Amino acid sequence: MKALTWHGTADVRIDTVADPVIQGPTDVIIKVTSTGLCGSDLHLYQVFGPFLEEGDILGHEPMGIIVETGPDVTAVQPGDRVVVPFNVSCGTCFMCVRGLHSQCETTQVREHGMGASLFGYTKLYGQVPGGQAEYLRVPFGNTLPIKVPDGPPDDRFVYLSDVLPTAWQAVQYADVPPGGSLAVLGLGPIGDMCTRIAAHLGADTVIGIDLVPERLERAARHGVRAVELDGDGVVATVQDMTDGRGPDAVIDAVGLEAHGAPLAAGAQKLTGLLPGPMAAALMRRYGVDRLSALHLAIELVRRGGTISLSGVYGGMADPMPLLTLFDKQIQLRMGQANVWRWVDDLLPLVRDGDPLGVEDFATHRLPLADAPHAYAMFQKKQDCAVKVLFTP
Incomplete structure (x- = not known):
């Protein structure tokens, strides 16, 4: 099959690799029909190379059709349409039954002291082959795939793999009071969706902050009060919008590759030039992030407020x-x-209507063969790219 594989920093390629096969009695194989490019994939593209090996298959936002099942699979069958969560979670362990699927005890990567395994995301998270491919092996076939109805386009459901639950959790963690205010730093796919969900759940003032004019314009079309990041002036602007106190909550949807922080950025680039084992050891003990977005969130939020990190x-x-x-x-x-x-919260919003605007959420729909170009385009924020979907 064809799959997108990692070959080095800013070097991803379409390769021919072995088809996945059933390895356990509850495995299923899906034929991928749509798969997303996530902002987190850019961390692999630029920063986390020391924890990847050449040939690793990337991607963690797939959906498709089941084509094969293991002998103990009863919940789904060939022909069923499913979305695959990016967490590799069993659904039955101590953590999963408490709603902490990202901490699944069955798939925790204890060798590295990390939580649940993730599809397509480095040795730190299990080195599980990812979903930017024609086919994907999915374990826990009775509990992991999300079965969705036939009929509506993939765009209606594919975001259940990551974008929708990540943004929904970020807003839930922000705990905006009814009629309250929320600022979202970063209007990439997660930040953009956070603004839509917050408005849907009753936030009165939703502020979106970004550097990219096209992203600000996109958010403004959905009723967001768009604010361009312009140094110290952004704090005063947001305070003026929130009775001089600052917003009740701030979501940092940017993360480790924030704009600014030249010393941290230089350290990240330098680490990437070191031999793999040396770079990995350095990152695990002394790694630093570009914290501009987080520091801005701390400055913006009102006293007694909440910061929710999804970046x-x-x-x-x-x-x-x-x-x-x-x-x-x-x-x-x-x-x-x-x-x-x-x-359970999200499926009715995409199955029974489209209040969050998922059907036109993607800015680019491309064949998987164009994935190397799409990574570069998305990383450089070119061509108004916010959300890219691939069709294998």
Whole structure:
């Protein structure tokens, strides 16, 4: 089959690789019909190379049709249409039954002290082959795939794999009071969807902050109060929108590759030039992130407010302004999305209507063969790219 594979920093290619096969009695094989390009994939493209091996298959936002099942699979059958969550979670362990699928005890990567395995996401998360491919092996066939109805286009459902549950969890963790205010830093796919969900759930003032004019314009079309990031001026602007206090909550949907922080950016690039084992050891003990977005969130949020982190951070030596966090009495919540925890909330919103605008959420729909170009385009924020879907 054809699949997108990692070959080095900013070097991904379409290769011919072996087809996946049933390995366990509850495995299923799906023929991928749509698969997304995630902002987290860009971390693999630029930063997390020390934890990848040449030939690793990327991608963690697939959906498709089941073509083969293991002998113990009873919940789905060949021909069923399913979405695959990015968490590889069993659904039955201590963590999963408590809605913490990203901490699944069955698939935790204990060798590296990490949580549940993820599709297509480095040795730290199990080195499980990903979904930017023609076919995908999915374990836990009775509990992991999300069965969706035939008929509506893939765009209606594919975001259940990551975008929708990640944004929904971010908004839930932000805990915006009814009629309250929320600022979202970063209007990529997750940040954009956070603004839509927050408005849908009753936030009165939703503010979106970004550097890219096209992303600001896109958010504004959905009723978001769009604010261009312009240094110190953004804080005063947001305070003016929120009675001088700052928003009740801030979502950081940017993460470790935030704009600015040239020293941290330089350290990330330097680490990428080191031999793999040396770079991995350095990142695990002394890695730093570009914290511009997080520091801005701390500055923006009102006293007694909440910061919700959905952007991925990977540093082990990040300096944090604990005095400010303590003095402002800020609550901080974060973590990988627990996909299945939110399916019952989200499935009616995409099955029975389209209040979140998922059918026109993608800015680009491309054949999988164009994936290397799409990675470069998305990383450079070219051609108004916000969300890219591939068709294998």
